[in-house]
Amino acid sequence: MLTYRRVRSSLAVLAAAGLLAACGTTTERGNDTGGLRVVTTVAPITSIVAAVGGDRITIDGLVPEGTNSHTFDPPPSAAKVLSRADLVFINGLKLEEPTKSLAHANMGQGAKLVELGTEVLPESEYLYDFSFPKEEGKPNPHLWTDPTYAIRYAAVVRDALTAADRGNAGYYEENYVTFEAQAKALDAALRADQATIPGGNRELLTYHDAYAYFAKTYGWKVIGAIQPRNFEDPTPKEVAHLIDQIEAEKVPVIFGSEVFPSKVLAEIGRATGARYEDTLRDDDLPGKPGEPEHSWAGLMRYDYVTMIKGLGGTPTKLAALDTAPAVPDRADYPQ
Ligand SMILES: [Zn+2]
Known part of the structure; x- marks a missing residue:
């Protein structure tokens, strides 16, 4: 390592x-x-x-x-x-x-x-x-x-x-x-591990829309993001449209977020049979300040692993990375 x-x-x-x-x-x-x-x-x-x-x-x-x-x-x-x-x-x-x-x-x-x-x-x-x-x-x-x-x-x-x-x-x-x-x-680990997703299905349907630039760089397709511009839950009409879209595109998994818990997303999962993976972290670093995972790299590794695993891949290279800050992080992170 x-x-x-x-x-x-x-x-x-x-x-x-x-x-x-x-x-x-x-x-x-x-x-x-x-x-x-x-x-x-x-x-x-x-x-x-x-x-x-x-x-x-x-x-x-x-x-x-x-x-x-x-x-x-x-x-x-x-x-x-x-x-x-x-x-x-x-x-x-x-x-x-x-x-x-x-x-x-x-x-x-x-x-x-x-x-x-x-x-x-x-x-x-x-x-x-x-x-x-x-x-x-x-x-x-x-x-x-x-x-x-x-x-x-x-x-x-x-x-x-x-x-x-x-x-x-x-x-x-x-x-x-x-x-x-x-x-x-x-x-490099992301590029290697995303190649293990069966069928090359690098498709993302997320609740919070945090991966648009990532998707462009790494060749993922953002099928959609569910959260409307006002950061409320989507309207019943929007939900009905999403359910149609998820069924039409045979989306296997929808990615929710710990920062934005959503009952609607769970319901969409139940209605469509898509698995609801509700643990992306968006901008919430894993662990506590001072712990090795509590870093930008720790956050991104966590989210990529969640996405790749959720789509059936095996993110072994990402898992082996050291994501701890290389210099002591003394910042004050309000909780
Ligand atoms: Zn955000």
Whole structure:
């Protein structure tokens, strides 16, 4: 089994333990321990930022795990956290508009807000669909479920951290390279394991519409997503249409989500005979903060394994991956 944990130099270990703090750092901005103060939104993004920033930054995530990030309204207490930030990383692509407004109203002079998805995805590649219709003007924002985009997120994070803290440029680059290797290993394992799905049926019918870009990159067909744009359950008319579609396409399994439990989906499963797999996690990292699975790679591995197994494949390469963060993740993940 490959592992991406690195043995750090003794100097870095001392620095991590705070023993070099008295020497000062070259940080241009930052908190009293010398590291940049960073604020993030959803947990997978927090994990990617933590992987690059490591022990040289402090991170406050704003969106509690397992909540609906699409309708999340930050509490008033977030204003204070944002006012102290040097850098704010959000997904963008109109996912976190209330948080973005609060950030702009409260961020201090010289602080910077970075929209990762908006940075890496040209407008010509925005995807719209049932849950994210074009007339609403909000593209599907879920780029992080695709490792190729997660790598590009990490590169934007590295560049933003480096611009704010040039003294640690080499450290951020080293962490980025490690993250990229882990994401590429995930990509390779996914490609190998998805080939084991009988009949090549890489077909996804999900409740929450989180895999549009992933599907495009990895050759999956998104048959549909059930959750309407208002994040309520679908109407009886929509349900009837879905049942027809599932029967016509002989969909073997429908994928629900722990973040969006849905009685309707269970009913659709019963009505059509499609198996109802209700354990995709969307942006809710497995395990607890500090545990090896509690990472972006742990989340994606979990979801890919669920999808491939659900469709009858054998995801052995994914199962063998080490998804633990390569550098200690010290971010604050609200639960
Ligand atoms: Zn989502």
